Amino acid sequence: MDDRKVAVVTGGMGGLGDAICTRLFRSGYRVVATYSPRNQSADEWVDVHRKEGIEVAAYKVDVSDYASCDAGVRQIVSDTGRIDILVNNAGITKDATLKKMTLEDWQTVLRTNLDSVFNMTRPVLHGMLESQWGRIINISSVNGQKGAFGQVNYSAAKAGVHGFTKALALEVASKGITVNTVSPGYLRTKMVMKVPQDILESKILPEIPVGRLGEPDEVAGLVAYLCSDEAAFVTGANIAINGGQHMH
Structure with a gap:
């Protein structure tokens, strides 16, 4: 019988999600990635990782739909027997100034980045309460802490994520479950690398005191720590990992 703890990572096929899945597998967990119904490349993604010795199961879940x-949670529990760790990582951007932002741009980002945290956490929480152990890690953003031009929807959603974290942390602190937020800055992911090079060099990098983009693996290492038994006294925290771009 496989008694390793089971970790579920939403948006597990994105740049950061991929790094988190890999790190958690190497840390000794059974890892499940959820991916968007719009993403059809799950089999290929799983095969590529398997060839590298990394076993990650993939489940198609629309995180914006309860x-x-x-x-999805029922199916994962049916297949693995449990969910011990949930990393709410799925997120999208639809940037525009508020003057130009459509209602759909607002609703789509809020549903995918904030509603998703409720949609996944609520069904997972029952099992954690039964076993009196759990780790919930919500991925926010530096832009949820400091705001960002053209990201009223994204900044609002990511700020909301930490409000969720604090309230739930209070509710489950006595049950052996910790709930924390990780707020990365600009990372070397496909999403950030789509930013035009001149904007990256003239606007973004000068704002980062360490002078470079973060690596997804650096954030994954922090997530792995928060999943561990050593992090049992850390709950309700929002841990910034942004190269000094925003301090508070």
Whole structure:
């Protein structure tokens, strides 16, 4: 019988999600990645990782839809027997100034980046409460802490994520479950590398005191620590990992 703890990472096929999945597998967990119904490349992604010796199961879940999350969680628990760790990592951007932002741009980002945290956490929480152990890690953003031009929707959603973290941390602190937020700055991911090079060099990098983008593996290392038994006294925290771009 496989008694390793089971970690579920939403948006597990993105740049940061991929790094988190890999790090958690290497840290001794059974790892499950959820991916968007719009992403059809799960089999290839799983095969590539398997060839590298990394076993990650993939489940198609629409994190913006509660019924899809509930069904996905049931299926994962049916297949693995448990969920001990949840990393709410899925997120998207639809940038525009508020003057130009459509209602759909607002609703889509809020549903994917904030509603998703409720949609996944609520069905997972029952099992954690039963076993009296759990780790919930919500991935926010430096832009949820300091705001960002053209990201009213994204900044609002990511700020909301930490409000969720603090309230839930209070509710489950006596049950052996910790709930924390990780707020990365600009990382070397596909999403950030889509930013035009001149904007990156003239606007973004000068704001980062360490003078470079963060590596997804650096954030994954922090997530792995928060999953561990050593981090049992850390709960309700928002840990910034942004190269000094924003301090508070």
